[in-house]
Amino acid sequence: MKYSGGRFFIFFFIVCVIFSATLFGKVTIVVSSGGFDSVGRAAVSEKEIDFWDDDFTDDNACTECFGAMELAVFLPGCVDISSDEIVLSNDTNELPDGDCIIIGSRQSNLLVKKFKLHEGAELENDQSFNIRSFEESGRVITVIEGFDRAGCLYGVYDYLETLGMGFWGLGERGMVWPTEKLKKLPVDLNITESPSFVDRGYKAWEDRDCGEEFFLWMARNRVNFWTSAEQPVHFLKKLCMRLAWGDVDIQARYFKATGPYPYNHKKFKGDENKPADPYPMSAEYIADANDDGTLSYFEAHPEWFCLYKGKRSNYVPLVLGHNFCMSNKDAMDEFCGNVIKSLIDGEYKYVDVLRLRVYDLCKWCECENCQSIGTFSDRNLDLAHQLMTRMKKAQQQGRLKRKVTVLIGAYTEAIAPPTKPLPADFDFDNLIMMMFPIERCYVHGFADPSCSEINCRLKESFLGWKNSPYFTGTMGIAEFYNVSGIKSLPMVYMRIIPRDIPWFHRNGVRHMVYMHVMTELWGTWTINQQLFAKLLWDAELDADKFIDDYFERYYPTTCESSRKFYEHLEDAMCNIKTFKYFVRNAKWEVFTFQKWRAVEGLQKEQDRLCNPEQEIFELEHLKYNKYSPQLNDGPDVVEIMESMRLARKYIDQSLMLCSDKVEQSRLVEDEKRFAYGEAMYNFIYHLIRTGMFHHEGNSMMARMEFASVKVYAEELKEMIDVVNSASEDVNSKNGYEATQMTPIFDFFDAKYGQ
Ligand SMILES: [Zn+2]
Ligand SMILES: [Zn+2]
The missing domain is CATH 3.30.379.10 (Chitobiase/beta-hexosaminidase domain 2-like)
Structure with a gap:
């Protein structure tokens, strides 16, 4: 009895478990x-x-x-x-x-x-x-x-x-x-x-081989903008990504002056198997001028291409080429036809957003008709209108079966707002005008009036577009948080992102991306990624509260010291554009420590560390010793290095205090990226000091400083994976190449290296 009662009890227990x-x-x-x-x-x-x-x-x-x-x-x-x-x-x-x-x-x-x-x-x-x-x-x-x-x-x-x-x-x-x-x-x-912003993500254009982890992170954080170029497009569409492609190489890809003329030209022998030529013969036809046995676009129609210094130019490399003659209707038909063909069944067939970008920092056609279209911004808008009109026709004919948004850029020479009215049927609904403020400063918010030296001019251009009587479409912003020159350094944007994104949103921006996101080994970038994603979804998010929450939950046993590490690191990194890359001042002049090749009409040649004739510290934003003007104050060199020292102190403290395994692995990744930043900053610091002694003619001290530069150069050469986690523009062979100051190093090495 007892025995069977026990069995019954066990049976009853199991039934209860299943039942519940x-x-x-x-x-x-x-x-x-x-x-x-x-x-x-x-x-x-x-x-x-x-x-x-x-x-x-x-x-x-x-x-x-x-x-x-x-x-x-x-x-x-x-x-x-x-x-x-x-x-x-x-x-x-x-x-x-x-x-x-x-x-x-x-x-x-x-x-x-x-x-x-x-x-x-x-x-x-x-x-x-x-x-x-x-x-x-x-x-x-x-x-x-x-x-x-x-x-x-x-x-x-x-x-x-x-x-x-x-x-x-x-x-x-x-x-x-x-x-x-x-x-x-x-x-x-x-x-x-x-969502506050319709498009939220990154400007990308290449196969990053980044696997699913990064894309899943994007979807889980409601980040939805990537590229269709060489991607697992089906997986990305499942995750609801909007895919963009197209860049300044669009002419080299689709309207290459030296590429074969695709039609049976009346005068040319050997192209009879090609389709009939839809265009009238050109009076400027130059036959097979280069004698390579084929007829090129340029040879058939020189007038389709850039008039530069009185001559038509066939110069269309991948970047920095000569823009075609956009006032020529046949040239426009051919260019647009080729792009639309690609959208239908070519390499752009998965594109949701076509980046229609012509060459920047370059030559635009100087013919009278092109000039009468207006400024470079006017010409960009006209080009978009021409393409969209032809796209609409292709959609009506059923050849193009999906909606494609066209994105144009306001960048460098085409950053100013338009000066002329647009056609009444201009399709603003399918256009994004995206501003690329590469020249900006990150010490100050984009709209901060105390950045009259750098950001004010960009803000003025932005407001010019926003308040334009002619342009009434939607604006986007392409940020440069990891611009090529930043080279994946341990940036922290805890102050800038929460300041800028709500301002952009209040001022009508609905699309936002940044260049060049890292797809692995984020370390200190994690908080930027979070703030960017969270604020783009909800521009009114209480960012301070989120940051508090972030440190409490991401660094549960070292919240206080880890936060101090981040705060000092942000102080050290915020002037990065003047310290490591370049900015443009209100007069539109470039400031950089790199050896800088002049671009005609845009900037002067710079060699400020090596050439004693040039001023080393021209900007209010950056001096060597602490300098605190009312406007345009940024961390100066000695302050930057002091902040780095404090950041080191607190990350070391966190590593010692941490009692949580997952948190420890996060801190280790933070420290790894920080150590790269530390070596980079030490390298630049001693290089600047070498330059300062060199300017004074004090070769003994220059030699001493340069000995330190060499130590950090060696350290940087060992750093490889941390500089290979973003796009091809950012990635480098190693940390030393990532300094982009190797010509300066070589110059001083020859003088003071022994
Ligand atoms: Zn022209
Ligand atoms: Zn500033």
Whole structure:
């Protein structure tokens, strides 16, 4: 009896466990799998899907089921539930028993419609979502409704954040989990969000071979702008990325003066198999002038290309070439036709946003008709209009089957606002005018009036566009947080990003990217990545509160010293543009320590450290000793080095204090990037001092300083992976090459190296 009673008790116990697990512990995630037979299958089906056609059922199923899978993976870390108590269901006709989470949009999931939105919570914009939850007959029902599939995915991640999850850094090391799991799913949620900026991401154009970790980080942080160039485009579309391509090489790719003329020219023999020539013969035809047996665009139509110093030029290298004659209608037809062909079925066929950028820092056609179009900004806008008009025609003819946004840039010589009215049918809806303020300073916010030396001129151009009577379209900003010259140094933008992004948003900017994001080994960049993503989603975010939260949760056992490390590091790095790269002052003159080749009409040759004739410290922003003018004050050389010393002190303290393994690995990565910055700054510091003694003619002291430069040069040569985690423009062979001051090093080495 006793024995069998014990067996009965065990049996009863097991029944209770199953009973409670199935009735009280279970959570069902309901999502439509479209035509796919299961949620799991739909979530990984991206390669079978045409994201560029007008059937969105399969696109929706793939993204929304992927969102459901993500929720199933992370939910057990946030609430008191095990993975096997989470059920995925694609039955959108009937509500399952127990707690359930419904994911979908009005178009994709019938159950979503069943539970009405609260008043005032209506969704109207792409990417927006509403999360609502309530108790009904003793169970919790949660609806994650997206306006579209992107909204559904972002709703899932927002829900996880509400539960205490954070995807702050890359991979698992970068994730923060709630310290205490919730006992049940939250009720009475009613969250509606839509992004402050439509496009949020990075300017990219190449295969970074970065794997899925970085892209997943982007999606989980609702960052949605990348490139289609040599990418896993299907995976990226599943994650709702907007893909851009096109750059200053567009003429070299699609309208190469020296490339073959693609038609059967009436006068030329040997091209009879080519299609009939749609253009009239040119009076300037020069036949096969270079005698290579083929007819080039330039040989057939010299008048299509740049008139430079009285002569037509066929100079179209990948960068810094001569822009074609944009007032010539045939040339424009041919250029646009080739670009549109590429958008239809060429290398641009996956492009959502075409960057229509002609050569910068270069030559524009000097013919009378081109000049009468106006300034370089006027010409850029005219070019966009010409292309968009022809694109619209291709769309009406059904040749181009998708919407393509055209992006033009306001950059260097074309940074000023337009001076002439635009055609009445100018298609502002499909255009982004993106400003590239490469010349700016990061000591001061973009709109800070105390930066009258540098940023004020850029702000003026920006406001010129914003208030233009002619340009009434949407603006974008392309920031340069890791511009090529910054070379992935340990930048901290805790002050600048929260100051600038809300200002840009208030002033109408709706698209924002930066160059050149790192895709691994972020270290100290993690906080920049977070602030950038968070503020682009919600420009009104309380950034101070977020930063407090960040240090408390990302560095739980060293919060105080780690924060001090970051603050001193930001002080040390904020004047980076004058210290390591270049800025342009209000007179539009360049300041840099590098040996700087002059570009005609834009800047003068610079060699300030080696040439005693040149002033070393010309800017108010940067002197050697502490200098505190009312306007334009930036950390000076001695202050920069003192901040680096303090940053070192506090990172060392954190490394010693840390008692959490994950946090320790974050600090180790921070320290690695910091050590690179430290070696770089020491190198530049002693190089500047060498230059100062050299200017004084004190060769004994110059020799002594240069001995230190050599020590840091050797140290930098050993640093390789930290300078190879971003784009080709930023990456270097090693830290020494990344100084971009090797010609100065060689000059002093010959003089003082022995
Ligand atoms: Zn011209
Ligand atoms: Zn400044």
